[in-house]
Amino acid sequence: MTAPSLFSTPEPLAARMRPRTLEEYVGQTHLLGPGKALGEAIRRGDVGSIILWGPPGVGKTTLARLIAEYTERAFVAFSAVTEGVGRVREIIAEAEDRRGTGRGTILFCDEIHRFNRGQQDAFLPHVERGTVTLIGATTENPSFELNAALLSRCRVYVLEPLTPAEVMIVVDRALAEPERGLGNLQLTVTDEGRAALAEASDGDARRALSVLEACAQQVGLDGTIGVPEIQEALARRLPAYDKSGEGHYNLISALHKAVRGSEPQAALYWLARMCEGGEDRLFLARRLVRMAVEDIGLADPNALQVALAAKETYHFLGSPEGELALAQATVYLATAPKSNRVYAAWSKAMAAAADTPAAPVPLHIRNAPTKLMKELDYGKGYAYAHDHPSGYVPQEYFPEAVKERTYYEPGEFGFEKKIQERLAWWAAQGRRGAGSQREGKE
Secondary structure, eight states: OOOOGGGGOSSOHHHHTOOSSTTTOOSOHHHHSTTOHHHHHHHHTOOOOEEEEOOTTSSHHHHHHHHHHHTTOEEEEEETTTOOHHHHHHHHHHHHHHHHTTOOEEEEEETGGGOOHHHHHHHHHHHHHTSSEEEEEESSOHHHHSOHHHHHTSEEEEOOOOOHHHHHHHHHHHHHOSSSSSGGGOOEEOHHHHHHHHHHTTTOHHHHHHHHHHHHHHHOTTOEEOHHHHHHHHSSOOOOOOTTSHHHHHHHHHHHHHHHTTOHHHHHHHHHHHHHTTOOHHHHHHHHHHHIIIIIGGGSTHHHHHHHHHHHHHHHHOTTTTHHHHHHHHHHHHHSOOOOHHHHHHHHHHHHHHHOTTOOOOGGGSOOOSHHHHHTTTTTTOOOGGGSTTSOOOOOOSOTTOOOOOOOOOOSSTHHHHHHHHHHHHHHHHHHHHHHHHHHHO
């Protein structure tokens, strides 16, 4: 038997199965559940300008359409990619005419983060006057991508990826629905296939329905969909990662914090996630170098050499072989003793330098290459450390104006413990030297 003519329809399954009521809408219970502010506002028909921020396929566009339906307003879509300020003027003129008849307008802007400053500014007065109610959808952090004036006029709602159970609700509905879905095909999905489909969707209902539709076309009427069919439909599962968006910053933050927290297993996972997502490997190498100096420092001076060697190895070998050097450096850094004492000391020293930018160098540690400088006492009284058996002689190295003189205090672990002992010994030599000077004067 041939499959029903359902496959000839130009509209994808995900579009046909778009929820028509809030009751059909799956997910986002933290926003739409009983007693939640957004859900109650929609049911009352009273929703102001908002930004819907979340990953693909979680229902941002559907929710915007439902808001227009429940508030009995016209739904007008605007594309930041293909339309400009001229189209904005047309939309505003139409909205003003509509407003004169007592009906409002929902201006829906998908991928609002792609708007340039001119487009964003063009909306401001009309949003402020209430000519249109703006609903923006974005996969990017609005605080980075939208100007403050527009953002201040909109409430931001964060949409979460669907859980595997929620994805399967959407899938089961499509399998059962005879008119809009695939119910007429009498398809069977194995338990293993269901689990694979839920996992492969990554919380994206649109992806799940697209894979399901491709599988249905493959197996036909009364067909069975299992793991092989789903894997074939997927071809290759692309990671949900944007090298220039917030995902980039979230993942590198996770990698850095796992290394700092001495968790090599998690650090390797986040490194692999970024590599799988196509991250620039030299960016990762630079970040490993930063971790070596910021979070390990002198607790293990070799950490910096390992990180630099990993960078050079990747530069020499490239992918995929060079990635092993990045993994090796990641494990080394994660398992190394940790110290941010040099990092903290540098901040203190920079603050002191900013407070005393003109403090003169003490005469005894100034260089004296000319006769005039020597006559002016440049270098007079300087004690050459190597002339002393211990290689150390206490003397003043700070300008008189600097009051806070302790910046670096070594920690208790790794190589810094030896540094701590050395500094304590030098301090003792300085105290003895000062005591001898006092005894000589007496």
